[in-house]
């Protein structure tokens with residue numbers, strides 16, 4: 208069983224739900240990303256999604272776009288992200304999942320991408336612009352090298368759900384809202400129904416992302432899903448660190464970093480003793 | 486053997502496809518079904534013909550450029566006058582088609598991306614005509630450069646939304662349009678402006694633009710009693726080129742030449758020569774040639790003409806380049822500027838800076854060809870939109 212599978216199994220035994228934070232590698236520097244990964248792991252992150260910064264992130268809203276701009280400006284490229292994963296892997300218990308758009312994977316080479324990912328210790332990959340119709344080669348390479356290729360599923364996937372679930376590895380990433388990444392005020396009322404219909408097609412864990420920004424929302428989603436993914440809200444906190452550093456205020460940057468870690472802990476908290484649905 | 490492209494996966498050879506977020510997949514499938522239905526629907530065809538003819542002024546003429554031909558002293562040059570369309574460019578052929586499709590499928594709202602504003606204007610125009618609500622995404626940089634087109638769109642009731650991400654030009658306006666579509670996909674029709682984007686768009690836009698080539702075929706046979714020997718068109722995303730090439734793809738005697746903008750030169754960092762300098766990769770949902778670095782980060786393009794300032798190219802062109810059926814050649818900013826002035830002076834036709842690239846290549850090859858060699862050049866648009874920019878560059882000197 209993959210590390211991702213084992214983590215979900217262990218959580219289930221404890222009636223806990225997975226907390227899955229996202230950050231962009233190299234935002235605002237690789238050194239800070241490395242430290243944040245260790246701190247998130249210590250505060251109970253079960254899986255950490257590490258974004259490979261990209262010039263044209265189609266599925267991302269302004270917050271995560273800005274993170275990519277900062278990381279690229281700092282010079283972070285694919286090999287740096289692999290090196291980062293290699294460094295942190297032995298120090299964390301969380302599973303590590305790479306989040307990347309398809310074009311950088313093409314340029315690196317599809318087979319080589321999954322080979323390298325495995326070699327540095329990544330457990331999974333998410334490629335948001337690679338729908339099932341186009342994912343054959345990547346899925347084969349991922350399976351060959353033992354990396355989970357985690358698919359996205361949207362509120363309007365409808366009759367596509369069965370096929371997506373059939374191909375899924377690791378877990379199914381349910382997109383909570385139509386639209387790009389970004390914090391939203393409310394959780395869609397249709398979400399429990401969507402999760403239920405996904406669960407009809409697969410025994411894999413289901414994690415929900417896009418829009419989650421507060422502990423109450425995490426709690427609400429945790430009642431139905433096996434995991435909660437938090438991207439923009441975390442990245443916004445990192446933006447605060449970046450701004451403070453850019454202004455030369457290292458004391459403020461340290462304070463922002465503590466706030467971010469406390470915030471992350473507050474997101475995991477309601478997932479530790481998740482109430483079962485009914 | 487002739488192969489009909491795209492195949493059922495939306496591929497032109499190895500290029501094309503649908504590399505988009507899952508949220509859009511059902512919408513693209515629905516669009517394909519709707520398109521396949523309406524393209525066969527007599528009522529749709531009747532309305533399409535009506536607006537193309539009576540509203541836009543088709544067919545456009547195929548004009549024998551006698552003065553230019555004599556000046557260059559070689560091949561016989563015809564200009565396909567897409568500049569005579571309503572709004573001054575070929576873009577409206579496609580927006581009438583997609584606008585009608587939006588209307589017939591019950592969508593009340595359309596969105597579009599635009600670079601210089603030509604496709605935005607053509608979309609705003611059709612939206613006013615058909616009573617559709619229209620939002621156009623335009624790079625913040627381009628909004629500043631193309632004030633007049635922004636005002637035109639607003640006059641016709643469109644909302645113009647600045648794209649503030651990335652390089653704040655066409656590439657980013659397209660990103661913003663796609664991001665917006667992901668969020669509003671249930672009630673919004675995305676009118677893409679060129680033969681780019683995920684399947685079925687490259688096919689749909691090509692089919693709506695093929696009227697250019699279909700008319701040329703009829704006109705040239707009437708005028709010359711034969712097919713043209715060469716067809717030359719500028720290529721941004723590649724819609725005017727695909728439109729004029731497509732009906733001739735299986736006529737091997739007809740040479741097809743796409744002209745890319747090489748900006749300050751293909752050996753500089755400032756060009757838009759996608760086929761000459763790009764590598765296969767994914768941009769805006771399609772596998773094609775694009776300008777990128779070794780790690781797949783998309784590189785900004787440069788051209789004097791905003792309509793060619795795009796780091797990608799339609800996937801069907803990528804395929805035609807790979808198979809050798811069409812050739813793609815570079816033309817610099819300066820060469821295009823020369824052509825802009827020459828055509829104005831010799832023929833009394835001010836070409837768009839985009840189309841000036843096709844004219845510039847014609848100026849290079851025509852003198853080397855015999856007088857019975859017939860060239861048809863796609864004059865994709867008129868240059869009124871560009872005179873201010875050219876005035877700034879030439880400094881108003883009396884040349």
Ligand SMILES: Cc1ncc(COP(=O)(O)O)c(C=O)c1O
Nearest residue numbers: 721722723724725792839865866
């Ligand atoms: C007059 C004109 N020609 C050509 C183009 C380039 O587009 P395409 O390559 O799709 O024909 C544009 C785009 O704005 C244009 O306005």
